[in-house]
Amino acid sequence: MSLLDRFFQKDGVALSKVISYIENQEPGYQKLLGRLYPHAGKAYKIGITGPPGAGKSTIADKISSKLAAGDKELGIIAVDPTSPFTGGALLGDRIRMQDISLLPNVFIRSMATRGSTGGLAQTTSEVTLVLDAFGKEYILIETVGVGQAELDVADLCDTTVVVLVPEFGDSVQMMKAGLMEIGDIFVVNKSDRLGAGRLLSELEMVLEIRGNQDGWGIPVVATEAVNNVGTEALLEKIIQHQSYISSHPVYEKHRKNQIRTELSRIVSRQFQELMLTRLLPSPRLESLIEEIYRGEKDPYSSGREVFSRIEVRDN
Secondary structure (H helix, E strand, O other): OOHHHHHHOOOHHHHHHHHHHHHOOOOOHHHHHHHHHHHOOOOEEEEEEOOOOOOHHHHHHHHHHHHHHOOOOEEEEEEEOEOOOOOOEOOHHHHHOHHHHOOOOEEEEEEEOOOOOOOOOOOHHHHHHHHHHHOOOEEEEEOOOOOOOOOOHHHHOOEEEEEEOHHHOOHHHHHHHOHHHHOOEEEEOOOOOOOHHHHHHHHHHHHHHHOOEOOEOOOEEEOEHHHOEOHHHHHHHHHHHHHHHHOOHHHHHHHHHHHHHHHHHHHHHHHHHHHHHHHOOOHHHHHHHHHHHOOOOOHHHHHHHHHHOOOOOOO
């Protein structure tokens, strides 16, 4: 029996092997994704983002436990920092989610950022596709927690939950970070701490000024995730948002934007591979470097010269 046969028979080991194959970008991995793509498109993707130390992992754990208890097929992608020694994920989230990781309807995968700066790993989107094709109904993606650059999750997910804590700062800082633009639901975690009430008020005020997002009134939920306080209300808001956008024209627009973003990313990656394998090692490039070093040319016109060597066909 082939690996794909076992995959479609819901073999968890086969799922792990397929994800590893994709994550390592083994030869032919894009053809494999092409075979899986027709089986995907049904899973609902929930992104959890926010600054480091906000309690994203604890919130993800509590929400996942509630979904799993309802017999939902659940996939979890926890994007961890990259180990400086192995290049792999540090596995912090897998340790914190040990209880639900043993459930038969839950699959957890930790992914290393591997130099990616948008809060997700390079192949998070592809791994999401694999879990979707495997039959997961919900896919929960927790970002690494890098702060201001962590915006890619909104392009990938259907519902984006932004987790903040009183120590994060005022609403101006939030707007600087871009977090106000991507959230469908905001959470003030560790709401028993000093300054939580002020942060809640500031968030509500800023969101009121911003107005509804495609008719969705963005809610703010107070939680103490470590004590499982407010997490039930948060899950209710997530389900409400799922119900809202699933019956709203914005859902079709959102899905098409996801396809556009993914297609652009695939083309960009292939172009980068072309640059690395064919253009950058060329002897002409080395001579250009020498000419720039001697002051005979500038890097901008030289860059245009390199680009002009690429044959582009308009069909």
